[in-house]
Amino acid sequence: MAGLEGEETYFAGAYWGARRESPEACAQRAEAFFASLASIDPSFTRWFRQGKSRKDALLRPIEPTRAALEALVRKGKDRVVEELGFRFSAWNGASDDDDGSAFRVTCGGYSERVSNACVFDLPSRGPNAGRVLTAPILSGLVRSMATSWAPDFAVC
Numbered sequence: 001m002a003g004l005e006g007e008e009t010y011f012a013g014a015y016w017g018a019r020r021e022s023p024e025a026c027a028q029r030a031e032a033f034f035a036s037l038a039s040i041d042p043s044f045t046r047w048f049r050q051g052k053s054r055k056d057a058l059l060r061p062i063e064p065t066r067a068a069l070e071a072l073v074r075k076g077k078d079r080v081v082e083e084l085g086f087r088f089s090a091w092n093g094a095s096d097d098d099d100g101s102a103f104r105v106t107c108g109g110y111s112e113r114v115s116n117a118c119v120f121d122l123p124s125r126g127p128n129a130g131r132v133l134t135a136p137i138l139s140g141l142v143r144s145m146a147t148s149w150a151p152d153f154a155v156c
Contacts (some may be wrong), residue, residue: 085109
């Protein structure tokens with residue numbers, strides 16, 4: 001993928017088919033994912049919900065506890081088509097000088113036409129990129145997605 005002005009972008013993704021899961025089950029998987037991310041890289045230790053601006057988002061930290069994550073998952077329920085499951089996203093709050101990381105999760109969906117996924121956008125510049133875009137960090141990230149979400153496949 002190309003970014004702004006030809007800048008390359010990087011991602012890791014885990015994908016799985018229809019798997020009906022409750023908000024509680026999705027929160028349990030999310031809790032495991034957040035816990036494992038913290039041990040992979042320092043830039044993966046704190047996460048924020050999206051906001052209208054960077055300043056607004058920094059006021060919306062994600063608490064990586066089962067109860068808080070269950071509330072986050074429930075808030076992301078598709079209100080029109082129940083089979084699409086739940087969606088939530090997170091951003092690591094990186095400064096303007098460093099390209100941050102973010103991820104999006106769709107879980108609990110059981111439609112045969114729409115997959116569940118955890119897609120992680122990785123930094124492409126700055127100090128975090130130099131550290132994160134290495135084999136040990138990327139393999140740890142894919143391992144974390146695989147053990148937390150039990151996907152059919154994952155790529156980096």
